[in-house]
Amino acid sequence: MQNVFWKCKPFDQLSPHELYAIIRLRNEVFVVEQNCVFQDADDKDQRCFHLMGYHDNQLVAYTRLVPAGVSYPEISIGRVITSPAHRALGFGKALMTQSIDHAYRLFGKQPIQIGAQLYLKKFYESFGFVQVGEVYDEDGIDHIHMVKE
Structure with missing residues (x-):
């Protein structure tokens, strides 16, 4: 995989350029x-x-790390994105590894809940997430809740 430089910031420390790129x-x-x-x-x-x-000064991967009580009772990782122009280069796997590590550093090691698009179930299972509950529709796309203990 090509080199990726990671930054993690709270909202009020994002520059206008970072916020625009997100x-x-x-x-x-x-x-x-x-x-x-x-x-x-x-x-x-x-x-x-x-x-x-x-990568090369361009935002290619992004997640939102959500404290407990904002989206779910548990901490959460949301808005998981890899740039379409940079897919199949391993950025998605690196992004989830970094997201889990940063979530634990920021909020402590505790369960993480996500709302995952159903077609990505196996991807998230590879990081230890398991499905909880039934398939549900969100904005016309099948989703499932998943938790990593």
Whole structure:
């Protein structure tokens, strides 16, 4: 895998350029690529940490690290994105490894809950997540809740 430089910051320490890159990547994947019309600005970002992976000074991977009690009773990893132009290069696996490590560092080692797109179930299982509950529809895409103990 190619070199990735990782940054993790709380919302109020993001530069305008970092915030713009995050919003641009989230729109590129969740709105345009996945053809979902949804309210991405959900008032959770301000309470979260933002993990950014850069390659050649370009944001190529991102997650939102969510404290317990914001999305779920457990801590959470959300808005998991790898740039479409940089997929199949191992950035997604590196992103999840970094996300789990950073979540434990920030919030302590405790269960992590995610709302995962169903087609990525095996990907998340490879990191120790297990499905809890039934399949549900979110913005026209099948999802499942998963927890890593």
